[in-house]
Amino acid sequence: MKMTSLRQAALLVLALGAAAGAAAQETTLRLVSAFAENGIYVQRLQPWIQKFNAEGKGVLQINFIGGPKAMPPFEAGNAVKTGVVDMAMSTGAFYTNVMPEADFLKLTQIPVAEQRRNGAFDAINKVWNEKANMQYLARMVENQPFHIYTNKKVDKPDLSGQKIRITPVYRDFFQALNATVITTAPGEVYTALERGVVDGYGWPIGGIFDLKWEEKTKFRIDPGFYDAEVSLVMNLPAYNKLSKAQHDYLHKQLLALEAENSFWARYTAEEVARQQKAGIETIKFDPATSKAFVDKAYQVGWASAEKQSPDIAKRFKPLFAPK
Numbered sequence: 001m002k003m004t005s006l007r008q009a010a011l012l013v014l015a016l017g018a019a020a021g022a023a024a025q026e027t028t029l030r031l032v033s034a035f036a037e038n039g040i041y042v043q044r045l046q047p048w049i050q051k052f053n054a055e056g057k058g059v060l061q062i063n064f065i066g067g068p069k070a071m072p073p074f075e076a077g078n079a080v081k082t083g084v085v086d087m088a089m090s091t092g093a094f095y096t097n098v099m100p101e102a103d104f105l106k107l108t109q110i111p112v113a114e115q116r117r118n119g120a121f122d123a124i125n126k127v128w129n130e131k132a133n134m135q136y137l138a139r140m141v142e143n144q145p146f147h148i149y150t151n152k153k154v155d156k157p158d159l160s161g162q163k164i165r166i167t168p169v170y171r172d173f174f175q176a177l178n179a180t181v182i183t184t185a186p187g188e189v190y191t192a193l194e195r196g197v198v199d200g201y202g203w204p205i206g207g208i209f210d211l212k213w214e215e216k217t218k219f220r221i222d223p224g225f226y227d228a229e230v231s232l233v234m235n236l237p238a239y240n241k242l243s244k245a246q247h248d249y250l251h252k253q254l255l256a257l258e259a260e261n262s263f264w265a266r267y268t269a270e271e272v273a274r275q276q277k278a279g280i281e282t283i284k285f286d287p288a289t290s291k292a293f294v295d296k297a298y299q300v301g302w303a304s305a306e307k308q309s310p311d312i313a314k315r316f317k318p319l320f321a322p323k
């Protein structure tokens, strides 16, 4: 009798130990999106998460918690910094409340694959690690320039008398174009347009149909400027806790995600056609004015970065531009 219970106890300890061992091998990462659940960025993310979980059984899993309904979009950065969640899909402009440098990523003019080769990616991570307690994991959107969408026609790059919805991405440039600017999350743009609180908004070339803004949009100003940055970021302690196998698996999947970025050039062509079909007129300038417009965007963007954080802006600038 005694022997049997001892034996049972020993078996129980062994079984518990094995269960704990298995649990330690698989980690589940909680991920939030700062962008809408039904929008193009989450649409791109979902199949990746499915594949990640299918191939990562016993190693690493991702639990998608949700988008702005689960967490206000401008809070996602802080949630990653503090470890409330492990990962976020967000953009730097949404976590300037963590560090102003986050918004500098809109100024890259080379593909993320090149950023990994030329040292930009490492330079970004040094700052993200030190200032935001984050690992910058992967850029999943590129080749998506921002545009001005407005209901008030212009014949030159001047937004005098216009109220434009912004995030930090656009603030200095649109103010330099004489706009009155109003910051809102994407989720508030439709109502702001409907009520005439704003005449227009900044947004990338793709995605305006996701929240039905085409219903309230008359004109798109060309050309675009900067490059919309949407990336995965991770709480640094959570990242550092991963085993070598987990780290290698994550890295492999992140590179696979970035390898899908050729999608965005196709998407641009589709969205331009769709906007035209929806009756959105294009406002274009002559070539010299167009060039001056884009040059001004970068000049204002870098001047603002250099004022905000001179050392980091100086470090990033040569790494963000083509050789």
Ligand code: 173
Pocket: 074, 093, 094, 095, 096, 097, 167, 168, 183, 184
């Ligand atoms: O504090 C904030 O929420 C903030 O600075 C912010 C960030 C992104 C867009 C708008 C405001």
Ligand code: 173
Pocket: 091, 093, 094, 166, 167, 168, 169, 185, 186, 202, 203, 204, 228, 229, 230
């Ligand atoms: O909300 C925005 O206009 C914005 O800052 C942004 C950034 C990246 C992708 C899409 C929108």
